[in-house]
Amino acid sequence: MTEVAFTASATSGTRTYLTHALPLWRRTLLTHEAMIILSVVVVSIIAAASIPRFATPLTLSYLLLDVTPILLCALPVTLILVSGEIDLSVASAVGFSNVVIGWLFAEGVPIQGAILAGVLSGLLVGLVNGFLVAVLQLPSLAVTIGTLALFRGISIGILGTDSITNFPVELKSLANANVPGTGFPLVMFAVLVAIVLFAVMLHFTPFGRSVYATGQGIDTARFSGVRTVRVKFTLFLLSGLLAGLVGAYYTFRYGSARGDNAAGLELAVIAGVVLGGVSIFGGRGRIVGVVAGVLLIGLVQSVLRFMNYSSDVINIAVGGLLVVSVAVPLAFTAITQTVAHARRKTSTPMRAEESQHRKGK
Amino acid sequence: AAGSSSSDQGTTALSVGYVPKMLANPYFDQAGVGAEEAVKELNGDYVAVGPQVGAADAQVPFINTLAQQGRNGIILSASDPSALGQALTTAREAGTKVVTFDSDVEPEYRDLFVSPVPDMSLSKAMVDVMIEQIGEEGKIAILGASPNAKNQNAWISGIEKDIADSHPGIEIVEKFYGNDDDQESFDKTAAALQKTPGLSGIISTSTVGTASAARYISSSSFAGNVALTGIGMPNATKAYLEDGTIKKFVLFDPADMGRVGAYAIRALLDGDITGKAGDTFTAGDLGEYTVEEGGIVQAGEPIVFDLENIDQYNF
Amino acid sequence: MSAIQTRPSQLTAGQRFAAVLASRESAVVIVLALLILVATLQNPSFLFGPDGVRDLLLTPSILVPLAVAQAVVLITRNIDLSVASILGLGAWLSASTLANNPGLPLWLVAVGAVVLGAVLGSVNGVLIAVLGAPALVVTLGTLYIYRGLNVLWADGKVVSAVNMPKEFLEFGVGSLLGIPNLMIIALVIVVAVTWYMRSRPSARELYAIGSAPFAATLLGLPSKRRVFMALVASGAIAGLAGFMYAARYGAVDSQAGSGLELSAVAAAVLGGVAIFGGSGTVWGAAIGAVLLVTINRALPILGVPDFWQRAVVGLLILGAIVLDRLLALRHARKLSEIREKEND
């Protein structure tokens, strides 16, 4: 199209626009993500100062190793939640990949082949989810509860009572190795690369923009040329792929393949993602928050274990973190509104219509 | 003998972490009682930590934390033979002695394994009690705990071997697993009994399973027709001895494993033993123990419980 | 006018019958009947064995109430993942109370479990209905919290059959006129809630709220109060299910019923309750629960090894929702065909 002369704009002078409505500090510090990061820092400092032997490279190493599977699964699950869907089947996909690797390896397939097959198995889970959710447009909550059972069932079915353990030692030690002389696990390099890749993908690519648009207004997205089916399909494939990779990592980290491996991991993943500020209704959330959320849960668990609390207290703490992270902002809004109402006495602003629409799972 | 002389030479204080497969399980609680008593006798510091449910990776963080806390001994019943390998290796590199009990890990990951009883003798005891009831002829089923635990598999294959070797008239027609879970064991027993008519008996290698299976059988029409035995916790199984569902069952005292484990750690720390075959150490009142091939110590012998002797035990 | 109308008053009896058969509930009933039939053919003792009928009825008696509770919440476009943890606390309350006070009347203990469940449900209710927090996150949180409280309360102890009064244990496995006591309780719950959901205006409002939350506001329905009550009811039923659990298994530790929440959701979805609210019936969820549990028992008999059972359950759930979508698509196509004819 050739350049258009705008009569309308010619009549009044050019306008200028601020880039941001709020100053930098308010945009960065008064956010959910900043609160979580702050919590991580505060908890680390207090723990390091008050718990003997806590502040060691070993603590860091263990913390990072423990959160690695959760973190890797949380990355694509973040994107899925941002796009307005959910994936409860990640842990089953991890387990499925783990079992396929063990099974094929035990059947004599070379380890490289087994790993490849394991990753593809994870991808298969993503493919099934993607087809059912994106193409057939079935509710992802129900679909992934179904695939959670299906692929866990297949895993248990394949290995039965067996537990495969004789994996190559080099791979096992690689999965557990630290950068020499530090408490920094080698695998964290892969995790860091994944974090950066996902952060760039979500925040700095057209695809990322499509993901947000899909989650916030799927109709507007479609009217803007976003292939929402393809976007969702891709996200579930990514989730399957990462779960497949985590399955391989898991195999060598623990040197074990069995039907019940990684069971229940999905709740830890969802908890970390939600704690990191990702909305269950789609359209909101950032990778940095999720990384911090997963780390915060891992850190709190690690501290409580150090204080010899057992898993009951730890679970209460994790559940409490979750509830608090959603309830406190809402309670805060409710209180400020009540205060505002009391001030204006006769009239209040209309209760947000949107919140009525968004009420859901 | 060697152990007692070196324990007062001002060596480091004992600090033991006890890690069962899962907390809140009477069997492991009883083993913990033994471990705690022994640690106290040795003037040590004791803590019991662990997951709520048994899963391969669930114990790893607890072992890691114990190592970080600088504890010098871990008494562990492993949920998986290899999943804990890295955690245990790191702990041992930092000077922590690792003694497994009840359920072992691969030998390279621990210093010593305390077996409750020789596997074969326990299997034999279970088979013998069953034969006493049903005679040398009949179909039986086996109710196991978790399909992946090493000791379970050892006991079950012991039963299979004993039957194959010495009781040709007995046929094992079914094996099922209740995962040490009341509900699952109960429901699976119901399903198994329906699925295989003509069953003469069930041997349960899961203490939880024995009580659950007894509870199902006693309330069903199979009561009196299907013999049940296996290993069981005296308190939980007593009621079924009394109502006749179970005539006799087998176990050992889990506390012995804990006690032996604690003394073994002391001996390992003091350098009295290294875990190789032939090493000997004294475990308080229990007397002297010898390390067998593969770094195994047998804590005791099977006990057969019946209405006569049941009241002597409380765990 | 181009309105499309289908008038059942003009349908033949055969068409009506076909419509009834096409409903999800009847489909599940048929699958269930076929399953029992095939399993019985394979192994007559499945049904005709000494405990066949009894076990058929007894096994689902815990999951049925949970599925009913879940259905009520799902219908309002919410979800309650904490049901299994509430069940755990109800079971522990029942078992430990009876172990310490063997003389206590059973009904009193059951009421205690129900009240405890209602209180726990009301915590969910305050957070979800009053504050407006997303149900999935809140109940995921309380799933952890309630289970953790259970572990603290139980303090590593187990209440086993020996500690419980005989009367309680006998109640758990006993039956009346051939129907197990626990199944009678489950049936009473199903019938009562089904009646309520069909007949009471407040229950129809639950459907309205789940069907279109904003339209419900326009209609002036008391959405917050209704959703709150649905969560309280869900908690109360789960608490009662805990009492039943203790009676049934005679041994309770702090992990009673853990993991059942997903089975409850699966049963409801299987029985035709839409996960996004507004439709489905409570008895459909109940029959879904029966199917889910019975499959687990029938598969070994049908020669499907133990280990593959979960996979079959997963397939079943997926099959049910895919079938729903296909039927909906067919329905939509028919509507557009009708419209097309009327236009010409």
Added chain:
Amino acid sequence: MFNEESTSSPGMAIALEMTGVTKSFGAVVALRDGELRLRYHSVHALMGENGAGKSTLVKIIAGLYLPDAGTLSLAGNPVSFKTTADAKAAGVAVVYQEPTMLPHLSVTENIFMGRLPTSRSGNVDRKRMRREARALFDRLGVHIDPDRIADGLSIADQQIIEIAKAISMDARVLIMDEPTAALSPEEVRRLFAITRSLRDEGRAILFISHRFEEVWDLCDTVTVMRDGAYVSTSPLAETTERDVVRQMVGRDVDSLYPRGERTHGNTLLKVHELTSLGVFHDIDFEVRAGEIVGLAGLVGAGRSEVARAIFGVDRYDSGTVELDGTPVRRHDPLHAMGLGLGFVPEDRRHQGLILEFGLSRNAALAVRRMLARLGIITDSRENSLARTWLSRLQVKARALDTPAGTLSGGNQQKIVLAKWLAASPRVLIVDEPTRGIDVGTKAEVHQILADLTHAGMGILMISSDLPEVLGMADRVLVMREGRITAELSHEDADAESVMYAATHSEAVKA
């Protein structure tokens, strides 16, 4: 200010009175100093352009919105409705502009929800409910199965159910917000008969419609609103259509539409025998460079559906779409966009904008791929694009990261336009481009559209605003029930010929 005594029929008591009511949504003032006085035994019309604040006024009376200021009284008693239930209880029944069905519930339950009839035992009395629903439908002369579920009902049937619902409430004040927009003439006739009988029973009725003939047929008094403000109230007998239009629009209508000399180039968009079963049929037309083609018709005629199918958002069953000779793939908006098609959809809040996105994200959404360099897109690139287009279109906003949902309607519309202009399309489809935007902005939008055609763009303009179509379009296509019933040149198109084609199936193709 009008004189109350002279404009209202004496002797009829006031049923509802609203004074000085104000309501704003963030920066958008939807209603300022709203005024209304309804009397018993009367049907009162409320007229005003799109976005004049009519529905907002209705929603305040209904208790859905709490007003920022002002008073409301019923039969002389001041009231303050906190919820819709309060208003219902006070005897106010409302038919909302958008039907609000409960899709999973039966038609009967939809009618009675919130006040389900109960038997003595407190159970829902289904028999009575069904009987009453049947009676209502008989009275309305429609045949809807009371037992079917609401899902899948046509908009017309939904509207009828809404009306039945309101009538069944037996309310003293009945408010109907554009109830006839989707109804056929026969249904409208019946609705009017019932409305008159309700009036004769003594009820106060507020009737909102954009159709003048209906207002003159049914009502006795008319209140006109403009830009959220009250303008006047007068007995219909004492006013004319011309007066009302002048009051609604606020100026001479013709001056709105800038039409310089246009030279039409070659054909850009060619739509051939496009059919979507049950929705539209055999749609055939072309759009040339530098031309505005208007697509007129009543709401529900299927215009937006045609546009959506062309752009690829909806599927269609047969036919072809070509852009400059290249076939446009079915159901693939990205492909259509690549070929140079742009689409400003009718519902800007749900189809045009991501309300929570900032302005620059919205403006850049359609061109996100082109903005990326080596696959990476940055805020600064989006911002510079947005700066250009926002200032060209004179968007009133402070910052580029302002959430789009907080802008006023007209400015929101400009963002949607900016988003598509940024994509440099060759053919732009605009669906109700000026719905709900104020008179000034409306003129600006028309100017923009005119400027675009001068630069060689082809425009397909869908509008329910007849003067707009007549004023802007070089050719007018008229649709009725999914078919094109007339094609009129600018010269031949007048209100009468377009309305005739919109309501009669055998119209002449000129």
